[in-house]
Amino acid sequence: xxxKKLNKDVFKSFVDSMIASDQSVVGVKEKVQAxxxxxxxxxxxxxxxxxxxxxxxxIPPKKYMLPQTETLLTYEVKGESKQHVDEQKLILVGVxxxxxxxxNQMDELFSQDEYDTHYMTRRNNITVIACDVVNASExxxxxxxxxxxxxxxxxxxxxxxxxxxxxxxxxxTEKGEALxxxxxxxxDADDKDIAKRSAIQxxxxxxxxxxxxxxxxxxxxxxxEQAYEHPVWEEKAKTCFSCGSCNTTxxxxxxxxxxxxxxxxxxxxxxxxxxxxxxxxxFANVAGDHNFRxxxxxxxxxxxxxxxxxxxTKIGGQVACVGCGRCVGACVPDIANPVAVYNRLLEDIxx
Amino acid sequence: xxxxxxxEKSIYLPELAPITKxxxxxxxxxxxxxxxxxxxxxxxxxxxxxxGIGEAPISISSSPTEAGFDMVIRKAGRVTDIMHQMQxxxxxxxxxxxxxxxxxxxxxxxxLVFVCGGIGLVPQRSMINYIMDxxxxxxKIAILQGTKEFAQRIYHDELERWAGVDGVQxxxxxxxxxxxxxxxxxxxxxxxxxxxxIDLTKAVNLICGPPIMYxxxxxxxxxxxxxxxxxFVNLERRMxxxxxxxxxxxxxxxxVCQSGPVYRxxxxxxxPEAI
Amino acid sequence: MSKPRVAIFDFACCEGCQLQIVNLExxxxxxxxxxxxxxxxxxxxxxxEEYDIAIIEGSITRPEDEERIKDIRSKAKVLIAIGAxxxxxxxxxxxxxxxxxxxxxxxxxxxxxxxxxLETAMTKAVDEVVTVDYKVHGCPIEKAEFGSIIRxxxxxxxxxxxxYPVCVECKKNENVCRWxxxxxxxxxxxxxxxxxxxxxxSYRCFGCRGYxxxxxxxxxxxxxxxxxxxxxxxxxKMVLFGSKxxxxx
Ligand SMILES: Cc1cc2nc3c(=O)[nH]c(=O)nc-3n(C[C@H](O)[C@H](O)[C@H](O)COP(=O)(O)OP(=O)(O)OC[C@H]3O[C@@H](n4cnc5c(N)ncnc54)[C@H](O)[C@@H]3O)c2cc1C
Ligand code: SF4
Ligand code: SF4
Ligand code: SF4
Ligand code: SF4
Ligand code: SF4
Ligand code: FES
Numbered sequence: 001x002x003x004k005k006l007n008k009d010v011f012k013s014f015v016d017s018m019i020a021s022d023q024s025v026v027g028v029k030e031k032v033q034a035x036x037x038x039x040x041x042x043x044x045x046x047x048x049x050x051x052x053x054x055x056x057x058x059i060p061p062k063k064y065m066l067p068q069t070e071t072l073l074t075y076e077v078k079g080e081s082k083q084h085v086d087e088q089k090l091i092l093v094g095v096x097x098x099x100x101x102x103x104n105q106m107d108e109l110f111s112q113d114e115y116d117t118h119y120m121t122r123r124n125n126i127t128v129i130a131c132d133v134v135n136a137s138e139x140x141x142x143x144x145x146x147x148x149x150x151x152x153x154x155x156x157x158x159x160x161x162x163x164x165x166x167x168x169x170x171x172x173t174e175k176g177e178a179l180x181x182x183x184x185x186x187x188d189a190d191d192k193d194i195a196k197r198s199a200i201q202x203x204x205x206x207x208x209x210x211x212x213x214x215x216x217x218x219x220x221x222x223x224x225e226q227a228y229e230h231p232v233w234e235e236k237a238k239t240c241f242s243c244g245s246c247n248t249t250x251x252x253x254x255x256x257x258x259x260x261x262x263x264x265x266x267x268x269x270x271x272x273x274x275x276x277x278x279x280x281x282x283f284a285n286v287a288g289d290h291n292f293r294x295x296x297x298x299x300x301x302x303x304x305x306x307x308x309x310x311x312x313t314k315i316g317g318q319v320a321c322v323g324c325g326r327c328v329g330a331c332v333p334d335i336a337n338p339v340a341v342y343n344r345l346l347e348d349i350x351x
Numbered sequence: 352x353x354x355x356x357x358x359e360k361s362i363y364l365p366e367l368a369p370i371t372k373x374x375x376x377x378x379x380x381x382x383x384x385x386x387x388x389x390x391x392x393x394x395x396x397x398x399x400x401x402x403g404i405g406e407a408p409i410s411i412s413s414s415p416t417e418a419g420f421d422m423v424i425r426k427a428g429r430v431t432d433i434m435h436q437m438q439x440x441x442x443x444x445x446x447x448x449x450x451x452x453x454x455x456x457x458x459x460x461x462x463l464v465f466v467c468g469g470i471g472l473v474p475q476r477s478m479i480n481y482i483m484d485x486x487x488x489x490x491k492i493a494i495l496q497g498t499k500e501f502a503q504r505i506y507h508d509e510l511e512r513w514a515g516v517d518g519v520q521x522x523x524x525x526x527x528x529x530x531x532x533x534x535x536x537x538x539x540x541x542x543x544x545x546x547x548x549i550d551l552t553k554a555v556n557l558i559c560g561p562p563i564m565y566x567x568x569x570x571x572x573x574x575x576x577x578x579x580x581x582x583f584v585n586l587e588r589r590m591x592x593x594x595x596x597x598x599x600x601x602x603x604x605x606x607v608c609q610s611g612p613v614y615r616x617x618x619x620x621x622x623p624e625a626i
Numbered sequence: 627m628s629k630p631r632v633a634i635f636d637f638a639c640c641e642g643c644q645l646q647i648v649n650l651e652x653x654x655x656x657x658x659x660x661x662x663x664x665x666x667x668x669x670x671x672x673x674x675e676e677y678d679i680a681i682i683e684g685s686i687t688r689p690e691d692e693e694r695i696k697d698i699r700s701k702a703k704v705l706i707a708i709g710a711x712x713x714x715x716x717x718x719x720x721x722x723x724x725x726x727x728x729x730x731x732x733x734x735x736x737x738x739x740x741x742x743x744l745e746t747a748m749t750k751a752v753d754e755v756v757t758v759d760y761k762v763h764g765c766p767i768e769k770a771e772f773g774s775i776i777r778x779x780x781x782x783x784x785x786x787x788x789x790y791p792v793c794v795e796c797k798k799n800e801n802v803c804r805w806x807x808x809x810x811x812x813x814x815x816x817x818x819x820x821x822x823x824x825x826x827x828s829y830r831c832f833g834c835r836g837y838x839x840x841x842x843x844x845x846x847x848x849x850x851x852x853x854x855x856x857x858x859x860x861x862x863k864m865v866l867f868g869s870k871x872x873x874x875x
Contacts (some may be wrong), residue, residue, distance in 0.1 A: 021471075034802040050728055058800045068798040074362045076783065078433075081444060083361035098707050113609070117359040164409035214373040228623060239845035241791060241814035241839075246796035253445060253597030258363075258591045259786055262403045262777050264656030265497040269403050271363070275798060279839060280790045288427070290562055292602065292624065294421045296842070330797065332814055333849045405781050429783050436782075 001177050003170045004186040005193050011167050014183035015047035023127075026064065027093035027166075030056045039193070040145055044093070052094050055137035056324060060099050060251035063104060064092055065123045069274040072118055076268055084270070085121045091179070093129045094158075097150035097204075098142045098322040100130045102251035104153040108315045109254060118273075127175050130154035132200055136208050141339055144213035147322040148204040156180055159197045168197045205350025210325065211339040213344045217319040220308035223342065223351035228301075232344045237297035239333035240279070246303060246327035246336040247277030251312070252320045255283075278302050304341055322324055362594050365400035365444025371419065372439055374507045379426050380470065381435050386419040387445065392452035393477040394585070394613045397422075398593045400444030405430050408590040408608070411472045414480035423473040423505065449593040450612055453478045453557070455584070462490035462549045466568050467507060468497050468560025470541050472506060474516035474585055474612075475559050478605065483516060488555075492519040493546045497539025497560070520547055533584050539564065540571045551575045557613075559585035569616070579617035586612050630678035630780060632661045635698055637684030637691050638749070639716075642766040643709035644683055650769050657773070660780055678777060679704045682758075685711040686750040687823035699756040704779060707752040708772065715751040715834035717765065760785055764820055765834035770818050788818040789839050792831050796822035804830040805853060810863045815841035833864065 006014060019025045021301040024043065027050045031038040038056040041061050075081040095103070103123075110119040130150060133142070142148040150157070151252040155176030159168045168189050180186070189197075215223060247253045257276040262269035276283065279299050284292040293299050311320035368387035372562060376382050389397065391411050399422070401407045407430040413421035424434045437443070455478075463482070465475050475494075482489045498504045504525070514521040522542040524535035535542065539560070543551075556577055558568050565584055572582060588600040588607040600607040602624040605614075620624040636644065650657060664677055665745055699705055710716030752758050760779070762772050778785035788794075792813035796803070799822055804811035811830035813822065817838045823832035824831045847857050 031800070031802065038802050040800045058802065059797065072361065073402070077403035078401055079442070080367060081365055081400070085358045085361070087358070110596065114357060114596070116596060117361050118363070121358045171590050175679035239842070239848045241793070241842050241845055242840075243791040243814045245793045245797050245803075248794060254596070256591070256596070257599075258406065258597070260403050260405045261774065262781055264653060264660065264773070264775065264777065266660060266780055270403070273363075273597075273679075276598070277794065278601075280794070282789060283599065284589050286587060288561075289622045292588060298624075305603070306601075309603070309814070313604055329806075332748065332793075332803070333845055334852060338393045405780055433782065 001171045001173075002180060003168060003189040003194065004180060004183065005189040006167045006169055006186045008165050010183055010185045011164075012047040014186070015044070015050055015093070016184055018093075018179070018258055019044055020047065023089050023091050025091045025093060026131055028052065031058065041092070041094075042174055046331040049092060050132050052158065053134045053164065054094070054328060055097075055133075055135045056096070056140065058326075060102060060324065060326070061092055061095050062103060062251050062254075064090060064101075064126060065103065066120055066254060066269055066275075069272050070118065071270045071272055071300055073271040074268065075271065077262055077266060079164035083273070085115075085118055087121055087125060089125045089127075090122075091127045092130065093131075095130045095154065096166065096324075097130065098140075098145070098147040098324045099251050100128065100150040100153050101147045101318075102322045102324075103128070103319060104150075105252055105311075105315050105318060106254055107153070107309075112314065114120055127156075127179060129156045129158060129176075129179075131158040131160070132197075133204055133208060134160050136210065137325055139210050139328035139337070140208045141211040141213065141323040141325060142204070143206055143209035143323070144339065145210065145217050145323030146205075148208045149201045158201055158289075161193065161196050161200070166193075168193050202327060203286040208323070211328070211337065212342050213339050215351055217321075218317065219351035220319055220342060221245060221312055221317075223349055223350050224305055224309040226349050227345045228351075230348065232341055233301040234343060236335040237295075239335055240296045240300055241332065242279055242281050242296060242299065243332070244277030244279045245330040245332070248275055249326040249330040251322060251326070252307065253277065253322055264321060276305070300335075304338060308342065309337060352615045353421055356602050363446070363592070365398070365406075365446045367442045368445050369442050370437055370439055371424055373437065373564060375410045376423065377503055379503070379579040380505055381424045381426075383422045383434070383437075384413075385422075385443065385445070387432040388419060389440035389445065389448050391415055391420065391448035391477075393455065393481045394474060395448035395450045395473070395477075396593075396612065397445050397447035398449065398590075399430065399434065400446065402431050402444060404433050406444075406446075406591075407434075408430055408449075408593060410474035410477070410498055410520065410612075412476050414477055414484055416481055416484040417421060419519050421476075423470060425470055446593060449608055451610055453613055454615070455481070458555050460490060462492070462554040464493045464495070464546065464549060464556045466495045466539060466543070466558045466560070467557065469499065469503065471558075471560035471564070471585070472496055475557060476506065476509070478557070479513065483513065486516070486518075490518070491549050492516075493554075494519065494521045495539055495546070496521070497526065497542070497564075498523075499526045501525050501527070522546070538567065540567050542570050543568075543575070551577050552581070555583065557583045557585070562587065569626070579620070580615065582616035584614055584616055584619070584626070586614060588612075608618055629660065629662045631664045631676070632679045632681065633664050633677040633698075633702070634681045635683070635694075637682065637752075638687040638713040639684030639709060639710070641683070643711075643764075646766045646769050650773060653769070653773055657776065657849070661776075676701050677703070679706060679776075682712050682752050683709050685715050685753060686755050687748075690711050692750075692755050695755050697751060704759045705752075705756065706760045706762060706775070706779075707758045708762040708767050709765065710834050710836065712752045713758075713761040713763050715749045715754075716834070731857065761787065763787075763817055763835035768823075769821050770821075785863075786798050790818055790822065791838055792816045792818045792822050792825070792835070795820070796825045798822075799826050801825045808853060808855075810853075810855060811858055812846075812863060815843060815846060830863075 073081040110116040171180040256273045307321040371386045372384040591597040595609040775785040809830040812833040813831040
């Protein structure tokens with residue numbers, strides 16, 4: 001498949017022609033509310049809105065595969081239900097490698113054992129244009145998690161060779177190839193361009209390290225094997241609000257709640273699923289007010305075990321924290337940082 | 352956007368099935384039968400859906416050797432309240448069967464002890480009746496049933512019927528004495544010493560009851576030196592999806608909706624959240 | 627099947643929540659189609675003797691209110707408190723911060739303070755006087771939430787009322803956290819359901835929906851340090867809707 005070079009103007013018209021096509025295009029934009037220094041994925045109206053130099057988005061792009069709230073079924077109350085599957089096609093522009101890796105993990109989780117057609121249909125209808133990181137966010141630790149570069153999952157990977165003047169674009173799927181072909185003025189990237197790209201990626205492997213995990217991600221599982229009763233859980237969770245922000249901002253959290261809604265005619269309605277979070281107080285509550293994770297510390301611990309030990313067993317050992325750092329910034333009492341917790345354990349335990 | 356079926360069938364889509372029989376068993380428990388074969392194994396459960404109200408995981412109470420399946424519903428909230436208002440002919444949405452079920456092959460040829468608390472008997476009955484229909488494949492059977500109060504007893508006719516079967520002993524107790532009850536009074540653990548002619552350490556011991564019961568039963572079995580390999584527990588958790596996605600049923604690394612709700616106790620050694 | 631009879635009563639409040647119901651616009655017709663409104667303030671003076679659902683707005687601030695609410699409770703199958711005034715005491719509880727209510731009255735009404743209709747007592751939320759089945763939180767209530775709670779009840783289903791903090795909805799809306807701007811946002815200890823209205827509009831949450839069931843108020847104190855703020859500043863933010871409502875500092 002091809003590796004192309006697009007200068008600024010070619011890139012711009014490439015994006016604009018995507019927007020003009022019949023597919024919806026979403027990409028990273030400035031968050032107006034935050035006076036432009038925070039970013040979010042949203043519908044693109046023109047190429048100038050796209051900010052591939054962003055550091056991190058407020059919430060991850062998983063919202064396009066697993067929306068905050070989505071309809072699973074429509075029904076007649078107390079009667080027949082019909083499945084509801086969203087088949088909209090979408091081009092998603094500007095996914096960073098760590099978020100791409102998180103999406104790859106979710107693809108595995110939603111397709112294994114029982115195939116979730118709601119997630120997978122959305123996913124299969126999305127063309128992903130990933131991009132290498134240009135500006136490191138305040139709390140990123142992708143270097144430690146080995147998620148600073150990505151090799152699969154996307155259709156096209158963009159690398160900014162310098163201040164948005166030139167991009168290298170590599171298509172790795174048929175879908176990506178066809179899309180990249182619409183950039184008619186793009187030239188073939190030469191060895192020098194590809195060498196520049198490698199240099200950028202090699203640098204990212206080291207420099208996306210605002211926090212540093214003192215062990216290999218693959219060692220977390222055996223570290224956690226011995227850490228269940230460690231005092232760190234209580235120490236940290238003392239100031240936990242059970243607000244779930246560490247869940248709702250995380251690209252690898254996929255737990256959900258399901259609720260039934262009914263329309264005013266009281267005759268029809270829809271069954272919806274929406275993001276849930278294991279840090280929320282009632283997450284494991286059952287009838288008779290028996291709560292299987294009643295203590296804040298047990299919920300706090302569960303999340304870090306899920307990332308480091310439980311989910312990895314389902315996806316071939318991959319650690320389910322991709323080091324995006326979102327939870328670190330989202331946690332008001334500043335206790336959610338996985339690196340801080342794992343490093344604290346490493347002081348006392350040898351993995 | 353469309354509501355068409357052009358994609359694969361959703362794992363969240365229930366299938367409607369009519370209720371063929373209902374009967375109140377006592378003030379809070381309702382028995383239901385659906386003439387709807389779902390190809391289950393003893394110990395599995397279904398997700399019952401009432402559109403507009405919600406879903407609830409409910410144990411299958413009957414053996415696969417019988418047509419259709421039975422459920423017993425305790426009124427506990429939204430879905431179960433509405434189920435209690437239903438009658439024969441009304442339809443329920445069903446997904447499943449889900450879960451791993453009892454380890455039938457391993458139980459064959461062995462003596463079996465069922466320790467049940469309250470509606471813990473409901474899922475155990477799916478196994479017990481399977482045994483009754485394949486009696487020659489299994490050894491001696493002891494069924495221990497403990498109920499809090501006389502008025503809450505369930506499946507009394509059936510307990511009586513089982514007691515009449517060769518090699519089956521049924522021991523029943525209620526926690527609180529009652530005028531119309533001449534049987535045992537006390538918690539279910541007090542029945543364990545009354546089991547006749549079964550070596551607990553060689554038997555398969557199957558426990559199902561409210562969360563607090565497990566500790567006590569396990570303590571007694573510990574005293575009797577029953578190895579953890581020979582104990583199976585049937586656990587309840589919050590469940591939303593039943594298919595290993597939503598995360599609600601998770602206890603440590605295990606998804607109860609998939610690998611449970613029946614577990615070999617020794618497999619729970621590294622699952623501190625289990626009991 | 628006859629339609630469920632609904633009665634709406636107001637106690638001490640600004641009636642802003644009733645306004646929200648009126649503001650349901652098209653939906654109000656659906657609502658009126660689905661239920662029989664048997665009593666709505668003075669508009670319907672004849673006292674009907676029984677209602678399936680009684681909707682209570684406002685807090686209990688006078689001795690005679692207590693009698694009235696007990697009477698309503700005895701006639702209602704389901705009683706719903708709507709709005710902060712009714713669910714938590716809301717703004718009306720500010721006066722409970724004073725020890726001497728006569729002083730408060732003089733200060734508010736000066737010479738008129740001895741008039742009998744201004745008789746006052748410590749503010750109570752409705753559930754401090756009678757059993758409340760469901761609460762629709764907020765000051766004012768959210769129309770969408772009110773609608774969905776009523777529809778649930780009409781179906782015979784207990785409504786799902788969130789017991790998690792505002793942050794959950796705030797994050798789903800992709801807001802920048804107000805704490806990043808040095809503002810004391812009460813979102814982490816306040817019950818969601820409003821869709822994080824205030825942070826979404828670039829204001830901090832000031833807690834109109836009341837606390838979640840088990841708020842970690844001590845943690846809120848601890849975080850003050852981290853943000854270079856003082857506990858007094860936090861207290862001053864909690865007084866508006868948090869006065870004498872369970873956990874305090
Ligand atoms: C594997 C399994 C088998 C079960 N078998 C039976 C059975 O045979 N008969 C029976 O009567 N009950 C059974 N239960 C329990 C039953 O699922 C719950 O009582 C039911 O989900 C409550 O749903 P509801 O809509 O009626 O109540 P809700 O209105 O949903 O909730 C009422 C209370 O139940 C809690 N709750 C919510 N979801 C669940 C859940 N999935 N499980 C437990 N509590 C929950 C809520 O936190 C709340 O406190 C089983 C549960 C499991 C996990
Ligand atoms: S745990 Fe935190 S740092 Fe890791 S992926 Fe989730 S949000 Fe990002
Ligand atoms: S974001 Fe922080 S305070 Fe909130 S639930 Fe997570 S750890 Fe607790
Ligand atoms: S809760 Fe607020 S808006 Fe509603 S009546 Fe009370 S003061 Fe008015
Ligand atoms: S702005 Fe307030 S409600 Fe939103 S996340 Fe921050 S603390 Fe929570
Ligand atoms: S954000 Fe806070 S103050 Fe604003 S409406 Fe919601 S609960 Fe009330
Ligand atoms: S019930 Fe959803 S994962 Fe088990």
